[in-house]
Amino acid sequence: MAKIQKYICGDCKYVGKAKKVKRGSRKTEIFWWVVFSPIAIFYSLYRLTGSRKTCEECGSFDIYKTKSDLLEVMSHQNSINQINN
Secondary structure (H helix, E strand, C coil): CCCCEEEECCCCEEEEEEECCCCCHHHHHHHHHHHCCCHHHHHHHHHHHHHHHEEEECCCCCCCCCHHHHHHHHHHHHHHHHHCC
């Protein structure tokens, strides 16, 4: 069974899966396909090559891969300490 890669958000301290977000806008891409096809090809390639991962909770790009369960525990303890203070 494959283990799902988890991430830690640097902003909200969320631990879990990341969301993949493409660059640019789908509306802009459709506009270029309707108006002028040669530009649309380049814009579509631009969108395909530039996806990034973001936090599922806050949408931040400041996320880090967890390489062990220890990082998850440390992040969880840090969140509890911030709530208690």
